[in-house]
Amino acid sequence: MTAKGITRVVIVGGGTAGWMAAAALSKFLGKTLDISLIESDDIGTVGVGEATVPPLIDFHRLLGINEPDFMAVTQATIKLGISFENWKEQGDKYIHAFGNTGKDHWAAGFWHCWLKGLRTGVSDNYGDYNVEHLAARAGKFAILPKSRDGYNYQVNYAYHFDAALYAKFLRKLAENNNVTRIEGKITGVVTGTDNGFIESVTLASGQIIAGELFIDCSGFRGLLIEQTLHTGYEDWSHWLPCDSAVAVQTTLVKSPVPYTRAIARDFGWQWRIPLQHREGTGLVYCSRYLSDEDAKKTLLRNVDGEPFFEPRVIKFRPGQRLKHWNKNCVALGLASGFIEPLESTSIHLIQQGILRLVRLFPSGGVRQSDIDTFNAQTKIETDNVRDFIILHYHATQRTDTPFWRYCRNMTVPDSLAKKLELFRQSGKIFRVPGEFFGENSWVQVLLGQGVVPQHYHQIVDIMSDDELAEFLSSVKLSAQRLVEQLPSHQDFLERYCKAKPER
Numbered sequence: 350m351t352a353k354g355i356t357r358v359v360i361v362g363g364g365t366a367g368w369m370a371a372a373a374l375s376k377f378l379g380k381t382l383d384i385s386l387i388e389s390d391d392i393g394t395v396g397v398g399e400a401t402v403p404p405l406i407d408f409h410r411l412l413g414i415n416e417p418d419f420m421a422v423t424q425a426t427i428k429l430g431i432s433f434e435n436w437k438e439q440g441d442k443y444i445h446a447f448g449n450t451g452k453d454h455w456a457a458g459f460w461h462c463w464l465k466g467l468r469t470g471v472s473d474n475y476g477d478y479n480v481e482h483l484a485a486r487a488g489k490f491a492i493l494p495k496s497r498d499g500y501n502y503q504v505n506y507a508y509h510f511d512a513a514l515y516a517k518f519l520r521k522l523a524e525n526n527n528v529t530r531i532e533g534k535i536t537g538v539v540t541g542t543d544n545g546f547i548e549s550v551t552l553a554s555g556q557i558i559a560g561e562l563f564i565d566c567s568g569f570r571g572l573l574i575e576q577t578l579h580t581g582y583e584d585w586s587h588w589l590p591c592d593s594a595v596a597v598q599t600t601l602v603k604s605p606v607p608y609t610r611a612i613a614r615d616f617g618w619q620w621r622i623p624l625q626h627r628e629g630t631g632l633v634y635c636s637r638y639l640s641d642e643d644a645k646k647t648l649l650r651n652v653d654g655e656p657f658f659e660p661r662v663i664k665f666r667p668g669q670r671l672k673h674w675n676k677n678c679v680a681l682g683l684a685s686g687f688i689e690p691l692e693s694t695s696i697h698l699i700q701q702g703i704l705r706l707v708r709l710f711p712s713g714g715v716r717q718s719d720i721d722t723f724n725a726q727t728k729i730e731t732d733n734v735r736d737f738i739i740l741h742y743h744a745t746q747r748t749d750t751p752f753w754r755y756c757r758n759m760t761v762p763d764s765l766a767k768k769l770e771l772f773r774q775s776g777k778i779f780r781v782p783g784e785f786f787g788e789n790s791w792v793q794v795l796l797g798q799g800v801v802p803q804h805y806h807q808i809v810d811i812m813s814d815d816e817l818a819e820f821l822s823s824v825k826l827s828a829q830r831l832v833e834q835l836p837s838h839q840d841f842l843e844r845y846c847k848a849k850p851e852r
Contacts, residue, residue, distance in 0.1 A: 366682025420846035443797030599654030680745035776802035
């Protein structure tokens, strides 16, 4: 490897991934780095991922972003979770909500109390014990202060926003921190003869951009990580059979709800994401069972507003690069791999990759130990997200179409199979260090998909049946009372972050 210090960073590609990287690196390390970002106005971005998860709030705080300004500029709304419709079976619905459900015991999660209450007839819908779930159903939201006793009653949330406006917003932050944007198409890449490191890229104009660390945000094509360094790809199509999407934007015909809708269709699923000025929607599907033209027709039959343009087709291959950091190139976003947007993890994985790079930044030069650590941590995180997404497809009771029969009967990764078996038998959840989705997320989806454990933790039997009934009732009542105090989601948006017209 090289012991030469890193002073010049070149980001290839803009969009969400590129400008998130530029904004973060310039904020945290900008005084010691010369950062350039190369993008071409002639090359479009995928830009359909508009739903996020709560850790993005912390990322914004690190960047010093003013939340109301960000939300107003990006036409953002609040997301409290995801409503899954038709996933267990046709006509069924459940919500995977943020936050915590009930109150856990140190030895066992709240759901063990709920499971016993289910047997004794005192448990209500599992979501009735979750503030975010109740607020989503009621269409309410507020940012709450800490109470006097120091307990934080704040409702956990994330955002829906316009991805194109978000990239523009981050671009301003990055350029204010002296990031240089270079317009142009890359026509050549030069690598070193001794170590194969990327030394420079050449633009169509003839301009040569040299660097010591390159960040590939070039999308599915992986211009540096794959086309130049031939890193290799791990294909997950046998576990995630959807390989296509059609996306469109429509007018908004009613007040935006504070959650994402994920609606299972015959050969895939449809997302519906409400912003302040429009709704983003798309159909993710398997091309073995549905043609592109029929996918477009299916999507347009299931929208409320008027489309702004013809649905566009996006082709993808689920999986990840064999190395996310190879030589002196770090891949982020779609260049790193693709897990479909079912649980809104795309932007989160970009964020995690950036923060991991900052922690492991090769200030003294690129070293294999840093590369190996980065790749090992990224693989663990990505594999666990993959398993959580596969769970939604596999744990279904649907047999009405060839697509759902395949999903129900397919062989899943051993890591997921073991987790499913453990929960079915005992109600326990096994999580590895660094896994993003918490126990409450797994439980909500497992129960929502109809996976009910055979047993609960016997520590629950310390309570009598009457004590258990009183406990469950008090948890539910506490959540209901908090939600009753919240304003409507629409009122919150009007007061806190009313959308600003695009400039």
